[in-house]
Amino acid sequence: MGYIELMDISKSYNKQSDVLNGIDLQIEKGEFFVLVGPSGSGKSTLLRMIAGLEDISGGTLKINGNIVNHLPPKDRNLSMVFQNYALYPHLTVEQNILFGLNAKKIDKATQKKRLLETAEMMGLSDLLKRKPRELSGGQRQRVALARAVVSDAPLCLMDEPLSNLDAKLRANMRIEIRRLQKKLGLTMIYVTHDQVEAMTMGDRIMVLNDGIIQQVGEPIALYNKPSNLFVATFIGSPK
Numbered sequence: 046m047g048y049i050e051l052m053d054i055s056k057s058y059n060k061q062s063d064v065l066n067g068i069d070l071q072i073e074k075g076e077f078f079v080l081v082g083p084s085g086s087g088k089s090t091l092l093r094m095i096a097g098l099e100d101i102s103g104g105t106l107k108i109n110g111n112i113v114n115h116l117p118p119k120d121r122n123l124s125m126v127f128q129n130y131a132l133y134p135h136l137t138v139e140q141n142i143l144f145g146l147n148a149k150k151i152d153k154a155t156q157k158k159r160l161l162e163t164a165e166m167m168g169l170s171d172l173l174k175r176k177p178r179e180l181s182g183g184q185r186q187r188v189a190l191a192r193a194v195v196s197d198a199p200l201c202l203m204d205e206p207l208s209n210l211d212a213k214l215r216a217n218m219r220i221e222i223r224r225l226q227k228k229l230g231l232t233m234i235y236v237t238h239d240q241v242e243a244m245t246m247g248d249r250i251m252v253l254n255d256g257i258i259q260q261v262g263e264p265i266a267l268y269n270k271p272s273n274l275f276v277a278t279f280i281g282s283p284k
């Protein structure tokens with residue numbers, strides 16, 4: 046039994062043809078799982094269904110053994126980082142990070158402790174009183190990551206979190222995200238359209254095209270034994 050289980054998951058918007066079809070997948074606890082595929086293949090839709098931000102048209106989704114098809118996002122015990130990781134411009138770094146905590150449930154002292162630990166871990170301790178506009182791109186990205194991990198949620202979902210960064214920063218952030226995921230023992234589902242990102246970051250990779258799984262496996266397996274021409278071409282020709 047996987048930590049995340051998708052059984053025959055499908056999705057259609059407004060009763061139109063399926064955007065996702067027959068998705069069967071298991072993701073293990075502590076795994077760094079990458080969803081990769083071209084633009085429009087259904088990656089974000091799948092991630093948003095796991096997050097609870099999008100209705101599931103058919104099939105069953107389980108997290109940690111429980112069927113969660115109709116569970117609201119806040120009860121799924123997960124955190125998310127999106128492509129435009131929009132920080133609140135009028136709030137300080139500290140306030141932005143604290144937004145990741147479900148503040149009502151946690152006492153002030155614990156909030157403060159978590160904030161300081163997370164800031165330390167992400168190298169943001171000296172920047173807590175700054176506003177986002179006073180930060181570099183990389184620092185802002187670290188605030189967005191801090192906001193995701195401060196919650197202590199065991200599952201983290203990321204949708205193309207590095208696509209707005211320049212190449213050098215992107216390379217650094219790949220390593221930083223991997224290190225963070227290992228250190229915290231997070232189960233990660235990471236969406237990208239970038240083959241290099243997928244191949245260098247994933248424990249396993251799922252290649253999606255037109256809403257259908259093409260192959261699931263370790264990077265080396267996809268590279269050496271692509272199951273069809275699409276996978277061979279897609280993995281073999283990084284941009």
Ligand code: ADP
Nearest residue numbers: 058059064082083084085086087088089090091
């Ligand atoms: P990806 O993230 O891989 O680029 P998406 O999941 O965003 O793909 O989109 C998959 C398909 O679903 C696309 O054809 C897209 O146009 C369609 N789609 C996405 N969101 C909606 C929506 N809210 N309403 C209707 N169609 C949508």
Ligand code: MG
Nearest residue numbers: 088089090204
């Ligand atoms: Mg997308």
